[in-house]
Amino acid sequence: DAGITQSPRHKVTETGTPVTLRCHQTENHRYMYWYRQDPGHGLRLIHYSYGVKDTDKGEVSDGYSVSRSKTEDFLLTLESATSSQTSVYFCAIRDPLGDTEAFFGQGTRLTVV
Amino acid sequence: RKEVEQDPGPFNVPEGATVAFNCTYSNSASQSFFWYRQDCRKEPKLLMSVYSSGNEDGRFTAQLNRASQYISLLIRDSKLSDSATYLCVVNMNDYKLSFGAGTTVTVRA
Numbered sequence: 001d002a003g004i005t006q007s008p009r010h011k012v013t014e015t016g017t018p019v020t021l022r023c024h025q026t027e028n029h030r031y032m033y034w035y036r037q038d039p040g041h042g043l044r045l046i047h048y049s050y051g052v053k054d055t056d057k058g059e060v061s062d063g064y065s066v067s068r069s070k071t072e073d074f075l076l077t078l079e080s081a082t083s084s085q086t087s088v089y090f091c092a093i094r095d096p097l098g099d100t101e102a103f104f105g106q107g108t109r110l111t112v113v
Numbered sequence: 114r115k116e117v118e119q120d121p122g123p124f125n126v127p128e129g130a131t132v133a134f135n136c137t138y139s140n141s142a143s144q145s146f147f148w149y150r151q152d153c154r155k156e157p158k159l160l161m162s163v164y165s166s167g168n169e170d171g172r173f174t175a176q177l178n179r180a181s182q183y184i185s186l187l188i189r190d191s192k193l194s195d196s197a198t199y200l201c202v203v204n205m206n207d208y209k210l211s212f213g214a215g216t217t218v219t220v221r222a
Contacts, residue, residue: 042213042214044212050208101202
């Protein structure tokens with residue numbers, strides 16, 4: 001299995017509080033992604049990173065920010081959590097060389113009450 | 114129009130049956146294609162890549178039709194352990210992977 005871990009695995013938080021999710025990899029892959037998965041929508045890209053300090057928005061980036069200060073860590077922050085951000089969040093990593101697949105972390109189940 | 118669309122199913126089949134389903138994609142410039150498997154409340158995992166000439170991995174066969182912009186997955190001799198959601202994944206450009214919403218397959222004894 002690819003070396004990718006997410007923390008925390010589960011979190012319940014209150015509306016309006018900030019939340020940070022962490023993704024850590026040991027594969028030295030350049031690309032890292034944050035997705036959310038909701039019933040009927042599949043996986044939707046929130047933000048991605050193509051290198052240290054290089055990030056860009058995905059299709060559902062409103063209300064989220066990211067940071068990547070070193071290759072192995074990609075942080076996702078909800079500045080002020082809302083109930084609509086209750087979801088399962090997956091981090092993924094990918095080596096851009098060749099048509100390679102993405103490897104996923106185990107997911108973080110976030111509930112905003 | 115969604116970038117990647119799949120029949121959500123569910124496909125409910127008996128053990129030993131063959132089941133097949135498709136996925137369509139909108140971007141004709143898409144570069145590479147994958148099928149992932151996702152078990153309930155778990156992360157997606159690669160099932161197989163899809164090559165232009167079609168490819169087979171044991172009981173699983175994937176096909177790509179670039180002219181009609183779809184890929185397919187066929188599962189032969191279904192096992193109970195094949196019950197899962199199958200995600201179609203398309204590499205739209207250098208960084209972007211687009212996911213279908215998934216096709217649910219349930220294999221019954």
